[in-house]
Amino acid sequence: MKITRKKLRTLIEHIILEGKVKYAPKSEWAKNKKNARKKALYGNPKTRIRLKKALKEKWGKVPLCKTCSAYDTSEEAIEAGVTKEDKSVAYCHAFNFACSAKNSCTGWSPKKS
Numbered sequence: 001m002k003i004t005r006k007k008l009r010t011l012i013e014h015i016i017l018e019g020k021v022k023y024a025p026k027s028e029w030a031k032n033k034k035n036a037r038k039k040a041l042y043g044n045p046k047t048r049i050r051l052k053k054a055l056k057e058k059w060g061k062v063p064l065c066k067t068c069s070a071y072d073t074s075e076e077a078i079e080a081g082v083t084k085e086d087k088s089v090a091y092c093h094a095f096n097f098a099c100s101a102k103n104s105c106t107g108w109s110p111k112k113s
Contacts, residue, residue: 003094008109012069012093023080024096036095040105054106066101069109070094 003011024032036042041051045062055062065071070093077091078084082098092099094107 003107005107005109008094008107009069009112012109013112023077023091026081029081029097032095032097033099036092036097036099036105036107040095040107042095042099042105042107043103044100045104051104051106055104055108058106059108063104063108063110064101065090065092065099065103065105065108067108067111068092068094068104069111070107071099071101 033042041048041054043051045052045055045064052062066088072091072093073082073087080091082091083089088101089098090101091097094109095105
C-alpha cells in the first residue's frame, strides 16, 4: 500500500484530534522498523545515499524525523516504551516504531504551523 503525504497527514491529524492515539506494542517495533526501511527507505540520510537522493528530489532538502508530523515525544509515547532519557528518539505514528531524530524516510510529512 502506498501512502501519500496527504493521506499520512490526514491520518495523523485524525488520530490526534480524536484523542485515540494508538501505539504498537514494543515487541512489534523491530518488524515495523524493518518494514519502514524497505517501503520508505527509513534510515540515516548521511549513510543511505538512495534515501538522501529521494528526499532531495521530493522536497529539495533532506528533512529529518524530528521535524515530521508523525514524530511523537508525548508522555503517552514515553508510556508506550520510548525512552524518556533519550530526547533524540520518539514514536513514529506513520510506521509504528521508535524512530531517531537524525533519521528520515520518504513518508516524511511537514508539521502544520
